[in-house]
Amino acid sequence: MRDNAKSGALTEVTFFVLLSLYEPKHGYAIMQFIEEKTGGRLVLGAGSLYGAIDSLCKKGWIELYNDSDVRKKEYRITVLGRQIAEQELLRLREVTRIAEDIIGG
Amino acid sequence: MTKKVNRYFGGFTEKQAKWLNQMAAEGWRLIRTGKMAYEFESCDPGEYQYAVEFIADKSQKNAEDYKSFLEGCGYEVWYKNANLSYSIGKVRWRPWAEADAQITTSWTTYNKELLIVEKENDGKPFELHTTAADRIGFLKKWRNVWLSYTAMFFLMGGLFLLQTPIASAVLGGLGLLSLMPAVLYQVQIGKLRKEKDIDN
Numbered sequence: 514m515r516d517n518a519k520s521g522a523l524t525e526v527t528f529f530v531l532l533s534l535y536e537p538k539h540g541y542a543i544m545q546f547i548e549e550k551t552g553g554r555l556v557l558g559a560g561s562l563y564g565a566i567d568s569l570c571k572k573g574w575i576e577l578y579n580d581s582d583v584r585k586k587e588y589r590i591t592v593l594g595r596q597i598a599e600q601e602l603l604r605l606r607e608v609t610r611i612a613e614d615i616i617g618g
Numbered sequence: 619m620t621k622k623v624n625r626y627f628g629g630f631t632e633k634q635a636k637w638l639n640q641m642a643a644e645g646w647r648l649i650r651t652g653k654m655a656y657e658f659e660s661c662d663p664g665e666y667q668y669a670v671e672f673i674a675d676k677s678q679k680n681a682e683d684y685k686s687f688l689e690g691c692g693y694e695v696w697y698k699n700a701n702l703s704y705s706i707g708k709v710r711w712r713p714w715a716e717a718d719a720q721i722t723t724s725w726t727t728y729n730k731e732l733l734i735v736e737k738e739n740d741g742k743p744f745e746l747h748t749t750a751a752d753r754i755g756f757l758k759k760w761r762n763v764w765l766s767y768t769a770m771f772f773l774m775g776g777l778f779l780l781q782t783p784i785a786s787a788v789l790g791g792l793g794l795l796s797l798m799p800a801v802l803y804q805v806q807i808g809k810l811r812k813e814k815d816i817d818n
Contacts, residue, residue: 526749541691559691559735560671560746563684564755583683584690 523601526557530565530575531590531598537578539585540566569594619660621646626654629700629763631670631732638668638734648736651696667737667744674700674731675715675759685733688746693735700731713769714762750814754807761803767796 523531526547533546540562547557557565566588569575574594579587590598623641627634638648638656646658647666673681688695737744747753775789 524749524751539690540687544691556742556748558746558748558752559688559693561749561752563687564752565749582690583686586687586690 521600521604523597525555526561526565527569528598528601529555529557530562530569531594531601534575534588534590534594537587537589539587541585543588620649621658623656623658624654625656629672629731631672634698634732634734635668635670638670642666642668642739648696648734651698651734653699664739667739669735669737669744669746670698671733671735671746672700672731672759673733674712677716677718679718680716681730681733688733688735693737695736696734697730698732698734699729701729713766714759750810754810757803757807757810761800761807764796764800764803768793768800771796 529547529550530543532550533543538546540559543566544557544559544562547555566575570577570588572593573591574597575588576591577586578589625634625637627637641648641656641658642661643664645660645663645665647661648656648668649659650657673684676684685695685697735746747756771789771793775786775793778786778789
């Protein structure tokens with residue numbers, strides 16, 4: 514997973530993991546959330562998700578919320594993570610606006 | 619009905635996964651693993667899917683954490699050895715591993731180099747790694763394993779150069795042999811990078 518620091522664009526996986534964690538969730542629930550919301554278009558492998566969670570925790574965008582069950586550790590988005598997600602929403606709105614001007618929407 | 623089959627795949631994870639998936643397609647589900655033995659019980663053909671992952675670069679703590687995570691996703695998970703050593707008290711150096719996993723012993727991660735992961739078949743392909751960056755990281759791990767072998771063989775070959783040139787030549791040859799898979803992995807990494815336009 515690599516987010517483009519220059520343009521500020523997040524990878525789709527990063528953005529969806531952040532969105533899924535506005536409500537605390539464990540790994541499997543994140544996978545289900547992403548699959549459901551995208552109608553099965555984006556399916557994330559458990560190994561990739563594990564790496565994504567690790568990297569987002571290190572960045573401080575998400576945090577451990579509840580680890581009473583080691584198999585189902587729950588995570589949630591942080592204040593910084595919310596800021597990052599909001600920026601991404603603004604960027605996507607801008608992209609959409611430009612695209613609609615040109616293509617017509 | 620159960621049956622035991624002896625097989626050895628070493629570090630070839632894809633071959634092992636393919637074989638397990640074949641067994642599952644024929645109606646055999648994994649229930650236990652030994653050094654070389656795999657024990658199966660009968661199931662509906664195609665009821666389960668398997669993936670095998672190389673995890674010897676992870677520290678014991680991280681390997682256990684990852685295993686728990688996969689179990690939390692509803693998968694059945696087994697540790698599996700990638701080698702056939704039986705000795706107790708073995709110590710190994712893994713220069714390619716995470717900092718706190720470089721020295722491994724039979725009490726920590728030695729003989730637990732692989733994870734076999736089982737999922738109930740839901741008709742979709744079973745892949746643990748789905749992002750390009752993640753797949754590149756996975757290939758890099760294998761490239762580094764082989765590169766470290768290459769370096770060690772060359773280093774040992776160099777040490778023997780003056781006294782026993784034959785040993786040196788053999789070690790050099792082994793070094794070149796282990797360089798080949800490293801190059802193949804690098805080629806795959808290059809291809810993926812180009813495909814996905816990822817620069818890491």
